Amino acid sequence: MTRHAPNIRPIIRQLDDATANRIAAGEVVERPASAVKELVENALDAGAERIDVTIDQGGKRLIRVSDDGCGMTAEDLPLALSRHATSKIDGSDLLAINSFGFRGEALPSLGAVGRLTITSRAAGAEGAEISVKGGKVGPVRPAAGNRGTVVELRDLFHATPARLKFMRSDRAETQAVTDTMRRLAMAEPYVGFTLSADGRSLFRADAEQGDLFGALQARLAQVMGHDFIDNAIPIDAEREGITLTGFAALPTYSRGAAVAQHLYVNGRPVRDKLLTGALRAGYMDVLASGRYPAAVLYLTCDPQLVDVNVHPAKAEVRFRDPSAARSLVVSALRHALANAGHRASSTVGDATLAAFQPEASQPSSARRYQMEYRPSATARRASFDLQAPVPASPAPDHGFAETPSARFEETATDDSQVLAPLGAARAQIHENYIIAQTEDGLVIVDQHAAHERLVYERLKAQADSNGIPSQALLIPEIVELSESDAARILSIRDELAELGLIIEAFGGGAIAIRETPAMLTRLDGPALIRDILDDLSDQGASDRLRARIDAVLSSMACHGSVRSGRRMSAEEMNALLREMERTPKSGQCNHGRPTWVKLRLSDIERLFGRRD
Known part of the structure; x- marks a missing residue:
């Protein structure tokens, strides 16, 4: 472990903008899929109805995101590349967030680690283009183009070559980008998405029509497959200002890993331990060991009830009332599974x-040897009676040589x-x-x-x-805990008592177990x-x-x-x-x-x- 000399006072320095942007990029852009996520979310915030993504070499050589959103003017472009400059919030309330992005870090971070070019045109304005190379912003130039924005990122991490050593193979990075596109497509069924890699089309989801639930069902069938929708139960529940919708698969349609679990909070894809644990609890007594449920769940609530400003990547959230969110997911899933009968x-x-x-499949053009009609029940019964075996002599086993199975x-x-x-x-x-x-x-x-x-x-x-039913212990068991742990376990003593486990405080950090389930x-x-x-x-x-x-x-x-x-x-x-x-x-x-x-x-x- 490196330490400074004890008698030498370290000097505090102000980092330059280029270094600060590279540090920020390390939090926001972990791999090409992270860059795609940030750029696609920007396009969604701009009101795009169609988003086209093109990548080469897994996104390490090229990432291009084109949208038909509101676009930017020539005056907006330099400001968009400044750190903490955003059109999503005004800074007065960090909980009133109704957009994907709000930190103002993605574009300057991408410009600090790659060669970034933005071409954009707003309605009623001329098109403009700006480039960033090695963190240095170039001048704004006129450019042709339709309304919307095209962001082109080349040579990702060329300014931080050490990061390239941590990249996986082109195939693995391409798969990560595809997974990111699929997750975002499931959040926005009214938006069309395409993804091309190395000149071939990998993913396409056309914009859906109709009501939200029908559009979600059609989009999930397109992204997750018709098998998922055919074997899924619709979820629709509400409690304490939180709404839960989506689809959860039947227990017999389970997976060997948690690869088919997608959770969204206010339209944002998240990876949250609280919600993942609630999903597992909802299937607690209906899944075989080592199997994982498949589900796509959308939680919607007032932005004031959830904090999305937990991590720069915005993949984690924190609920004001975690127990309400968890109990809603658990109870809604158990109720839906019970109603599935x-x-x-x-x-x-x-x-x-x-x-x-059969092991050797017959060609599809094989001749049919049977009549193409289905006889009535009476005709079938008469036919079976005529075909029944007649024993040569009376026998107790109805003509069978041995007991049939x-x-x-x-x-x-x-x-x-x-x-x-x-x-x-x-x-x-x-x-x-x-x-x-x-x-x-x-x-x-x-x-x-x-x-x-x-x-x-x-x-x-x-x-x-x-x-x-509970059974009283002849001698109570004393469990020594820290004071914080004792307070935490005692806070749920009523729930434990309903299950037959009776505990009480025993002074300090200790608790006493008085009764256990019989x-x-x-x-x-x-x-x-x-x-x-x-x-x-x-x-x-x-x-x-x-x-x-x-x-x-x-x-x-x-x-x-x-x-x-x-x-x-x-x-x-x-x-x-x-x-x-x-x-x-x-x-x-x-x-x-x-x-x-x-x-x-x-x-x-x-x-x-x-x-x-």
């Missing part, structure tokens, strides 16, 4: 169909249950899977996984209505208290105790549900299907796996060559 993602059925595909139950001729979402039970195979016929296909149900979720939801409902027979109280404190420090809230209790209820449900290998009658199978249709979150078991898959009749017919 028995839904499971369509990708589960697609994967099932893929498993049925599939059992077909006699069902009533009333096929009204076929019209139900999960259809009418027709068979049980391998004593674990229920085959049900629907109006337009068939459903395969894992009887144990499905019943496990049903029992789990009943246990949770009983616990919520009757409370979590169902948690082996509970390390001090370790749990410290884990909860870690959650409070990191996320502002903790669901750790609730998760422990839910884990016990889940285990109880697992042992109390229909086991694999149990034969079920037709009445029992249909009763299970009807209860699944009524029960929230029954589309996935307690461990996040799907409880049922659906195969459309048209897809089944395609497997057998009945249709193209």
Whole structure:
């Protein structure tokens, strides 16, 4: 560690503008994607309806951003390149921010580390151009152009070559720019975006029309893919002046990493631990371990309720009431997932169909050998009766040499249950899977996984209505904490008491654990208290105790549900299907796996060559 000599007083110097701009650029512009983000946000603030971005070599050689916004005059250009000069705020209230940019650092920072040229024309004014090389601003020159602004940044970090050593490959930097464009495009559905890299088009999103919710849905389908929208639940909730909208995917449409989570606050893309933790808590008991939810959520509130001036990159925010924002996200997600009922993602059925595909696929022009008509139920029943095997002599096993792995139950001729979402039970195979016929296909149900979720939801409902029973400790456990930690854990004592954990102050920084949840027979109280404190420090809230209790209820449900290998009658199978249709979150078991898959009749017919 370098220190100055103890007997020599260091000299305080005023840094020159070029050095100050390079330091600022280190905070604002980390990589080419950061430069693209700042320039595109400037275009959005200018009211652009179309933004075109071109990059070369991942943005290290060239970044060009063109927009059709309001533009700038010749008099505006030199001022735009001055530090802390902005048209977004007047400085009277740093919380009244309704724009992406407001710090006035992006353009001078980019000019300090690259070769920057700005060409712009405002309505009713002549076009003008200005250049910056190595931090030195050139004169304003006349230029031709349409209304709007073109910012061209060449040789990024040429003035700070050490930064170039930290750049990744061209491919990685290009991917980072693409991700940035996608995030911004999801925030502004009424704006068209294009991205070209090294002469090829990488991303295009045309401006959407219609109401905001419909425009967002169309834009997300374009950016995230139709699979996401087809398997997503709309979110629309409001609490204490904060509105939450967006789409959250079904638990069975999960990802192996947090790559499909996009959070916005007042239209600004953010990476916020509070909101990310709330998103995870909303899916707490419906996701398998190691899986991550997919969601695009937009929080909107009065700018006075959130501080976006936390970091120069403006990717972090701070809420005036963090608990209100977190509880809104958690409760809205849980409510939406519960209302989704028995839904499971369509990708589960697609994967099932893929498993049925033969290894050597037939050409699409394969001849069809079947008649292209679908017989009536009466005709099918008569046909099946004629094709039934007739034993040569009476035999107890209906002509089978050994016990079959599939059992077909006699069902009533009333096929009204076929019209139900999960259809009418027709068979049980391998004593674990229920085959049900629907109006337009068939459903395969894992009887144990499905019943496990049903029992789990009943246990949770009983616990919520009757409370979590607690058990008094013969000798209270004393946990020594700092005074600040003790105050923090005692601030949520009422919430912990509802879950059966009773604590109280014990003098100084110590707390006493008087009672613990009765169902948690082996509970390390001090370790749990410290884990909860870690959650409070990191996320502002903790669901750790609730998760422990839910884990016990889940285990109880697992042992109390229909086991694999149990034969079920037709009445029992249909009763299970009807209860699944009524029960929230029954589309996935307690461990996040799907409880049922659906195969459309048209897809089944395609497997057998009945249709193209």
